[in-house]
Amino acid sequence: MISVLLASGYAGMAHAADYDGEWARGDGKARVLVAPCGSDICATNTWIKPGTPKEKKGDRLVMTIKRDADGVYSGSAFDPQRDMTYKLTLTVNGNSMTTKGCVVAGLICKGVDWTKIADTAKNGL
Structure with missing residues (x-):
């Protein structure tokens, strides 16, 4: 299951949001790229450790979130692979x-x- 992330208006932002970029999951079994996708934010699996059940590269979590405080975001996430919100x-x-x-x-x-293992702004993504 993609367990991720985020948003605070991308329009007109000169710098990337603090959650943009590539992230490694604490258990070492997955990496995700967090980036804008339309009006939402997506966390897309870029790497899954072989043998990890129920996850695959390319799975995406679509997030509709807003900033509550510095570094804190809340909202909802839709997992189209499992049809769950x-x-x-x-x-x-x-x-x-x-x-x-x-x-x-x-x-x-x-x-x-x-x-965090990479920043989309630094990588030109």
Whole structure:
């Protein structure tokens, strides 16, 4: 499951948002690229450790989020591969990010830690 991320108006921004870029999941089994996709933000799997069940390269999570405070974003995320929508909170602190996704009216939640490995602004993406 892609457990990720984010948004605060891309239009007219001279610099990338703090969540833009490529992130490695804390368990070492996945990497995602977080970037704009239309009016939303997408987290797309760029690498999945072989043998990781239920995930594949190219899977995408579409996020509709807004900034609540410095480095904190909230909203929802849609996983088209599983046809599921999650309540999402994303917290970014430098090169560290934590995502928390909840289903079933917020009763079942899972948090995931991430480490930034690349910045889309620096890579020209």
